[in-house]
Amino acid sequence: MNRKFWITALIAFINSLSLTILLPIIYLYGKQFGLNDFQTSFLFSIYSLAQFFATPVIGKLSDRFGRKPLLIISLAGTVIANFIAGNATTAIVLFLARFLDGITGGNNSVAQAIISDITTPENRAKGFGILGAAFGLGFILGPAISLLAQEISLGASFFVSSAIALVALLITIFFLPETIQTKAERGHNIFDLGLGNLIKGLATPNIGILLIINFFIGTTFTIFTYAFQPYFINVLGQNSKSLTLMFLLFGVLGVIMQTLGISILTRKFELVNILFLALFVRSLSFSLMPIVPSIVYFVSITILFSILNSLVQPIINTLISLNSKPEEQGTAMGLNSSYLSISNAFGPVIAGMVINQSNPTTYGYPLYLAGTLTFLVFLLAVFTRKRYAPKVKPRQ
Structure with missing residues (x-):
């Protein structure tokens, strides 16, 4: 891995700090603004939802004009947006x-x-694993x-997030070189900016089925990521600090698996088989989580979940x-992020619709739903594997 790779990993790490400060x-x-669970x-x-429309355009423009200018624009948006959110006095501004x-x-x-620009096909899984570890x-x-x-x-927290994103922005401006070698041709209409690819991407051989699988993966996962927070607070009787510690646990286990685990597993198993195992464990964990309303039990299942969950993306x-x-x-990466983003828009709303604040029992329902739907995604991935299985075997 060269200097460009490690600078990119550093930027990804700092950017993930900006994001994960806010998640809890x-x-x-x-x-605090008087919103209910559904709101x-x-x-x-x-x-x-905004990312769904933006990321294919940003991805296409990065193919056309280079990675660096588009990364600068994206990070600048995060700096400004989080500063505004921290100063918000009404829900509308937020x-x-x-x-x-x-x-x-x-x-x-x-x-x-x-990462795709600067890694060989054989080392790409390792590269994405390290990038995932930086995020973790x-x-x-x-x-x-x-x-x-x-x-x-x-x-x-929003102000701190904004300041940290500013650090990533400055590193990008002053230290990150351009990595793209072959730029795409200029477009002639709005669909050439990538919006048309939202539809065409689904029909692309090999890529289309992966976009569909990742859409369902994202939807089921964000049902969990939203639902586990009110469940953790309202059913298990925890607070914002213990919730934050749970995200800390996710991060520790995720880094271990994405640095050590993915290197070991990709030497011994095919990529698709690792994906199948991770999806199956994710499905099982979601279904088990709400069975016993105990913090010790919940954390135990969460550890099982976290060990393999971080390998999916x-x-x-x-x-x-x-x-x-x-x-x-x-x-391709813009399309992937776009469909993952729209799935992230559906998941929380589905969870919010299932929950009934006046009935604490319902806080566990979205977790059961996430487990069932994830198992169906696992089956879809298994039965369509011939359409996307890689021709290149990753190695160390």
């Missing part, structure tokens, strides 16, 4: 800030395209920083990259 407090921050689900959804962060939120897809490391330090910021206020990213042409890596 968005639900409770929305509550707070839209705070998660509006960000993802929603607008989340929308702005989403519409400029191509940070992750551009970073993935950079943010899950360790981000919640820890969030705990400190919460001592001031929940809104202070790096493996999907690798499979999409290996099935894409070199000059279309940004477009």
Whole structure:
């Protein structure tokens, strides 16, 4: 791995800090503005919905004009949006800030395209694993920083997030070189910016089925990521600090698996088989979580879940990259992020609709639903494997 790779990994890590500082407090921050559980689900959804339309455009433009300028724009949007959110005095301003962060939120897809530019097909799974680990490391330090910021206020977390995104922006401007070797041709209409690819991508051989699988993966996962927060607080009787510690646990286990685990597993098993195992364990864990309303039991199941869960997205990213042409890596990663984003918009709303605040028992329903639907995604991935299995076997 060369200097460009490690600079990109550093930027991804800092960017993940900016994101993970906010994850433990968005639900409770929305509550401060008088939003109910269903309304707070839209705070998660509006960000993802905006990303759905933005990321294919950002990905396509990065193929055309280069990775660096588009990464600068994306990070600048995060800096501004989180500063506005921290200063919000009404729910409308908060929603607008989340929308702005989403519409400029191509940070992750551009970073993935950079990794595709600078790694060989054989080493791409390892590259995405390290990138995922950099993101996972943010899950360790981000919640820890969030705990400190919460001592001031929940809104202070947005200011800290904005400042950290500014650091990533400055590193990108001054230290990250351009990585794209072959630029795509200029477009002639709005569909050439990538919006048309939202439909055409589904019909692309090998790529289309992976986009569909990842859409369902994202939907089921975000049903969990939203639902586990009110379940953790209202059923298990925990608070914002213990919720933050749970995200810290996700991060620690994720980094271990994405640095050591993925290297070991890819030497011994095919990528698709690792994906199948991770999806099956995810499905089982979701279904088991709400059976016993005990914090000790819940944390135990969460550890089982976290061990393999962090492998899902790096493996999907690798499979999409290996099935894409070199000059279309940004477009492919933009499409992947876009469909993942729209799935992230559906998941919280589905969870919010299932929950009934007056009946605490219903807080466990979305977890059962996530487990059942994830098992169906697992079956879909198994039965369609011949359509996307890579021709290149990753190695160390």
